Amino acid sequence: MALISKAIGKGSKASRQLVSPLWTSHRSLSTSRSFLRISDEVQEALNSKKPVVALETTIYTHGFPYPDNVALASHLESVVRINGGVPATIGIIDGVARVGLSPEELIQLTSSAGHENTLKISRRDLGFVCGLRLAGKRFNGGTTIAGTMVLAHLAGIKVFGTGGLGGVHRGAESTMDISADLTELGRTPVTVISSGCKSFLDIPRTLEYLETQGVGVGTFADGRQGKVDFPAFWSRESGVKSPMVIQNEIEAAAIIHAQMSLPLSSGLFFANPIPEEASIPKHEIDTIIEEAIRQADAAGASGKDNTPFILSKIKELSGGKSIPANRALIESNVRRAAIVARELAILETTHAEATGGNLNHITPSVQSNLSYSPPAGNAAHTLKPPPSGPSQITPKSDIIVAGALAVDFSCDYAPLPGSAAPVVISPQLKTSNPSIISHTLGGVGHNIAKAAHFMGSSVRLYSAVGDDLSGRAALAQLASEGIQTSGIDIRNQPHRTAQYVAVNDAHKDLMLAMADMGILESITAEDITARWLSDLNQAKPKCLLVDANWTSPTLHAWLRSGKKAGALTAFEPVSTAKATRLFTPSPNISEAIPVFPNHLADLATPNIHELSSLHGAATRLDLFSTPDWWRVIDALGIPSSGLRVALSVTTSPDLVNQGLPQQSIQLLPFIPTILTKLGPMGVLLTMLLKANDPRLSSPESSPYVLSRCTNGDPEVGGVYVRLFKPKKALGPGEVVSVNGVGDTFLGALVASISRGQRIEDVIDLAQKAAVLSLKSREAVSPELMALRAEA
Known part of the structure; x- marks a missing residue:
């Protein structure tokens, strides 16, 4: 604590920032703590x-x-x-x-x-x-x-969700029995959301007292039109009209934002009617309350004892019906308070960015109708320089993601029902195919950032969009998700917002994809040095993830900067064509691709085809014949007879016949940890162990350490190879979408690694996260938040 x-x-x-203005400047913090x-x-x-x-x-x-x-x-x-x-x-x-x-x-x-x-x-x-x-x-x-x-x-x-507000008690003109809640609302700028006040109180006088205290009072319309009643806790109607009506959480957030911005020192009270299915009819609860008040008067229960006595009697007289109603209304109020707080965070973020603020954070995923107006004045073909000044201090982040932000279109083939022709699960070429088309905000970088955020990490995303319809939609969606947009550059024509179109068969398996990610390719290494790398150094992330949508020089600039900042660097290959960018040297760099321990990427997550592409590129560029590569390979201690038998035991004969673990081992001098995504077969982990790695002496790891250094190399310890089969394989009917599944896996994986967990201990969790996205219409399932405790 x-x-x-x-x-x-x-x-x-x-x-x-930590202490409210109520604590005056002369007040001692050492005392208050x-x-x-x-x-x-x-x-x-x-x-x-x-x-x-x-x-x-x-x-x-x-x-x-x-x-x-x-x-x-x-x-x-x-x-x-x-x-x-x-x-x-x-x-x-x-x-x-x-x-x-x-x-x-x-x-x-x-x-x-x-x-x-x-x-x-x-x-x-x-x-x-x-x-x-x-x-x-x-x-x-x-x-x-x-x-x-x-x-x-x-x-x-700023936002507080609770059950019912205290109020003016009946007969308060002689007893002066008025809840301190009302006075507090008059002097403390916090918004309280509750189901009105209990109907054994004097509701008209309660509203009068709140007005005297300068408290703004509104009631959520909850789908109703026109004037609505101020609710009476167990029932949705009180017979007293609400001073104001609030249509939804967006309006509530706007009111709070204005109240805080002016600023006004009083609070706000938003009444949220009890859910209709849980409410007790007004005539029924009124009869019960009258009897409870009569018994309270007879028992002399007054002051602080009055409310508990009456509540106990209402429970008794209602036959216990008030208890489930209590639970339903407080849950409804807390849910509404969370959504209002969400919308307020979005509004504050959007307002801060529009006025030059820099809120470097990702907040929870939300849905909103808030619009976003991008800042004007960006020069064509150039990036906005970062504003300077104390307001631009960048807080630390666990994870920084540099990659694509795109509008994703998913085209799922949907054969027409009742056709006499044999069932075909794949779309036909050179003709129109019936399909279900949906679109979401995606992009590899965005999806990874969102997955890591859902797993509880503090994450920031760096990318670019065009000043076009798709770009404005992407920024609006980012705002609705609660993801700050200060790291997103807006580029004028002819640059276009990235788009990705996936064509899937009837089982939702990918058949063909088309990606227009040219906007990131327009950004140079010099651009990111001027725009983003100072942020990277200030943020001191534990991990930097970079996808292959950048050009080779820019990709290398990101990775070099991540290594310099002391972050674990992760590389997502994206596709077979773009994976090879890791091995394409920058034109202004004469040295060869660096190898362990000076490698650029600590970790990569290719699929089978991307692994083959990486291996093929290294072969074509003759990277497997350099003296540095041979130095590392010799130090691994691989016997002259090879590792075929050992690899067949730790992985599978089929994978060995395909050459997948062998390809991974050959790539280890360039990428010391490779997780090859095998689809329904699981994940193949191949690691180059450092000389002092505790796995070399661990009985638990012994079956997977296939070779150890024997030549005294001070850096290299050995090779670790292990196949992680999925805990559960989904059937064709269970898969909703394959978009974002690999990105979810990487985001969840790195979120756990950034907390200090070993990679082999969190692969099963990352696969579980990927399964949730397979079963979701979203590229990254919001249900990942339920896995935070395991991360």
């Missing part, structure tokens, strides 16, 4: 401008019993993640306010529900519970809406 201001200098820009801690995940998300959703904890400590509460807490966090956000569950543990609870902390808090030292925490209680910790008294606490808003704002979180 990161402290709010750990290792930050006084008055630094970083500290001002004793009371407020923000999790690493939430802090990284806030720094990267990803959508974050605050979640309260009173519902767990004073609503649901253990272990039902921990199950609900885990479920609501999953709802946020599935919808593209980062959950920030907020509570008090041992007298410290926590923004973003780990699973262990969540269990610690939820399991303390009902204990004497577990309190309900509003604004007024924060100083009490945090201060007494210094006196040796440690309290846990679930934060109310007011308490959660305060801590969310201190952390910099």
Whole structure:
């Protein structure tokens, strides 16, 4: 758990970003960090401008019993993640306010529900519970809406999803019983999304009080037309019209953006009606509430005891119907909050770029109707120079992807039903074929970046589009996915946005593909040096992935820069024609293609045909006869009898007969790790082991280490060869699309490697990710987010 201001200098820009304006400049950060801690995940998300959703904890400590509460807490966090956000569950543990609870902390808090030292925490209680910790008294606490808003704002979180808002109690004109939630909304700029307020409260007076506090109140139309009722928690109608109506999450995000930009110090309240199928009819719940209030009055339950008493009675009188309604509405609210936060992140990114900002991050995949207007003024045939100044400081990224961004068209052959002719699964040449045509945003670089992002890595993409209809569509889609566009150059005519057309048979297997990636070929090595390489050095990535859509000189410039930055460099060959660009030297470089340990690409992921193309190119260029190549091959310790028998055991006789592992071994001096994608046969891993590689002495790795260095070479250790068969092979009916499957594999693979895992330990996971994309209409399946815990 990161402290709010750990290792930050006084008055630094970083500290001002970490701490809300509520903390004045004279306030000591070393003191505040004793009371407020923000999790690493939430802090990284806030720094990267990803959508974050605050979640309260009173519902767990004073609503649901253990272990039902921990199950609900885990479920609501999953709802946020599935919808593209980062959950920030907020509570008090041992007298410290926590923004973003780990699973262990969540269990610690939820399991303390009902204990004497577990309190309900509003604004007024924060100083009490945090201060007494210094006196040796440690309290846990679930934060109310007011308490959660305060801590969310201190952390910099703008959107908060919860169940129901507190309000003005009936008879408040004499009791002054008004929830602190309402006052908090008047002074803390956080947007709260809930199902209105509970209908045993005085809803008209609640809305009047919010108006007095300067709080903007709106209700989601939820498909309805005209004026709509402000919802009453368990029912969609209250009999009181909402002050404003909000059509969708995009409108909600626009309102929040304007509120924050002005800036106004008050919050916003957006009411989200309970899902229709879970609602309790108004006449039914009104009768139950009247009886619950009567019993509360008779029992003398007032003040802070009033709401819990009434809720308990409503549960009893409704025969338990209020409980599933509670669950349904809070899940709906949290889902809507995540989508609003998503749209807000997109809007802020688009606005920042339009005004010269530079938000270097990728945020979760989303769908949106936001339009994108590319910046004007790009000179024809040239790249935009990077703006200068302190706002352009580039944050660190785990992975940088340099490659193609394209509009993909998938043409799936669809034989006409009822034909008397024999069933043919392949389209016919020189005629029109019935098909199902779809288009998505793709490109090898984009797909790899998206897959790595879905697996939880921080990723940035560098590419180019044309100033044309396809380019504008691509940029709009990027914005809707939450991927920042500052690394995408816009090039004027005659440059065209890259497009890829795949023609597949009836089983969705690729028959023919056409790719127009000329826009990347127009970019020179000098262009990327001027435009992007300074970013690369500042970002200090753990991995740089480059696809072969660049020209050879530009490809080599990317790889050399990645090596210089200390990143693992990965090469995606793209096609048989473009794979050979790795071995085509730049015209202004006289030296031969460098070999291990000075190689350019640490890793490559060819398919069978691309591997053959790489091997053929190396043969034609006579790369297998250079002294440097022979030095490495001799050091591998391959016996004079060869490795045919050993390779047949560790892979398969069929692969050996095709010569695939032999070709891979011969290429190892140029690419020390090669993962050959074999389709339904799996993945063939071939590695050149360094002299000190622990696999050389590992019993687990021993069956796959086929030779060891015997000549004392200080760099070379041996050869590792292993076949990874797929855990599950899909039948023809299960495959939805093959586009992006190889890219998904590489993105998922590198996301895991960048976390320090061994490559052989994550190949099965990368294959699992590829299977998800095979079963998805998207080039990269959003279901990859469910694999993050395994990465």
